[in-house]
Amino acid sequence: MSWLSDDDDDGDDKYADYEARARPNPKGNKPRTKIRPEHGDAVTGRVLTVDRGRYTVLLGDEVGDTVEEHELTATRARELRRQAIVTGDRVDVVGDTSGDEGSLARIVRIQPRTTVLRRSADDSDEVERIIVANADQMLIVVAAADPEPRPRLVDRYLVAAYDAGIEPILCITKTDLTDPAEFLANFAGLDLTVVTSGLDATPTERLRELLRGHTTVAVGHSGVGKSTLVNALVPSANRAIGRVNDVTGRGRHTSSSTVSYRFADGWIIDTPGVRSFGLGHVKVENILRSFTDLAEIAEDCPRGCTHLPGSPDCEIIDRVGAGELGDIGRQRLDSFQRLLASLA
Ligand SMILES: Nc1nc2c(ncn2[C@@H]2O[C@H](COP(=O)(O)OP(=O)(O)OP(=O)(O)O)[C@@H](O)[C@H]2O)c(=O)[nH]1
Numbered sequence: 001m002s003w004l005s006d007d008d009d010d011g012d013d014k015y016a017d018y019e020a021r022a023r024p025n026p027k028g029n030k031p032r033t034k035i036r037p038e039h040g041d042a043v044t045g046r047v048l049t050v051d052r053g054r055y056t057v058l059l060g061d062e063v064g065d066t067v068e069e070h071e072l073t074a075t076r077a078r079e080l081r082r083q084a085i086v087t088g089d090r091v092d093v094v095g096d097t098s099g100d101e102g103s104l105a106r107i108v109r110i111q112p113r114t115t116v117l118r119r120s121a122d123d124s125d126e127v128e129r130i131i132v133a134n135a136d137q138m139l140i141v142v143a144a145a146d147p148e149p150r151p152r153l154v155d156r157y158l159v160a161a162y163d164a165g166i167e168p169i170l171c172i173t174k175t176d177l178t179d180p181a182e183f184l185a186n187f188a189g190l191d192l193t194v195v196t197s198g199l200d201a202t203p204t205e206r207l208r209e210l211l212r213g214h215t216t217v218a219v220g221h222s223g224v225g226k227s228t229l230v231n232a233l234v235p236s237a238n239r240a241i242g243r244v245n246d247v248t249g250r251g252r253h254t255s256s257s258t259v260s261y262r263f264a265d266g267w268i269i270d271t272p273g274v275r276s277f278g279l280g281h282v283k284v285e286n287i288l289r290s291f292t293d294l295a296e297i298a299e300d301c302p303r304g305c306t307h308l309p310g311s312p313d314c315e316i317i318d319r320v321g322a323g324e325l326g327d328i329g330r331q332r333l334d335s336f337q338r339l340l341a342s343l344a
């Protein structure tokens with residue numbers, strides 16, 4: 001049967017995360033999963049990309065410059081059958097780790113993750129998928145025009161980032177087409193780093209500074225110029241630049257796999273298949289945590305306060321409204337409430 005096989009990854013389900021559903025063992029008998037002893041010979045690497053049950057793993061990175069790094073292809077051990085292994089994961093591999101043509105290693109462990117970027121399948125769906133592990137920054141790419149930027153969409157990316165504890169950076173492309181000032185006014189209340197980019201000026205140096213040493217996941221809707229940007233930063237990435245097909249009306253055929261590229265002593269993770277996030281899993285507390293000034297005041301809110309407009313006795317609304325944090329405070333409250341509204 002297929003579930004006995006090590007490499008029968010299953011299309012859509014490959015991002016499903018079952019870890020959270022592990023149940024306690026009420027009978028106290030032996031756990032069902034047999035943990036193989038140690039795998040003392042395992043080596044650790046980074047998952048660069050995942051494709052139908054095959055993982056491309058880079059060995060030797062971050063080990064020191066005396067170790068030569070190389071890529072290998074791996075499958076996952078049966079005991080990890082029910083866990084998602086995603087781009088950005090640090091994993092322990094055994095078996096043929098030579099990376100030679102035709103060789104296949106085996107992933108036996110996933111190292112603890114620092115962050116997890118998730119999405120619900122959609123807002124009403126409880127099924128969560130992990131998109132990327134261990135990213136500490138999110139580059140939100142949005143065009144100043146063509147396609148017209150939508151603040152609500154950026155709000156959703158921001159919510160996903162804040163929820164995951166990932167620092168967002170906003171990159172506005174196509175500034176040669178129009179001035180993004182009006183659009184940017186939507187985010188004035190956020191402490192958000194903004195970078196602009198146009199055909200005449202790619203902000204390579206600025207991004208090199210911002211991304212140095214970080215693992216940055218790049219997100220954005222189709223056509224915003226994300227591939228153009230990634231190619232400018234990482235010429236070897238060679239991402240296909242899209243053009244809508246006049247006959248079919250659909251975009252070109254793209255790979256949907258999430259891929260890592262080296263940039264500035266760090267990593268850019270491109271997520272071509274990810275256009276939006278279901279936010280069904282997001283917790284208000286996680287969003288609030290990113291607004292430290294508001295979070296402090298919210299400690300005095302009534303239990304269960306939603307902080308949304310009209311919430312009775314909401315301390316944030318009352319005190320920020322009364323000017324406790326000045327004008328910027330009011331802007332921040334607006335932004336915060338707008339982000340919360342995108343969860344509703
Ligand atoms: N005017 C202008 N056009 C741009 C800019 N950046 C990209 N484009 C164009 O916008 C179109 C879409 O660019 P892509 O880089 O494919 O966009 P993408 O976000 O990767 O879209 P997908 O590949 O569908 O995910 C292409 O025709 C690019 O040439 C820019 O800064 N200014």
Ligand SMILES: [Zn+2]
Pocket residue numbers: 298301302305306307308311313314315316317
């Ligand atoms: Zn409140």
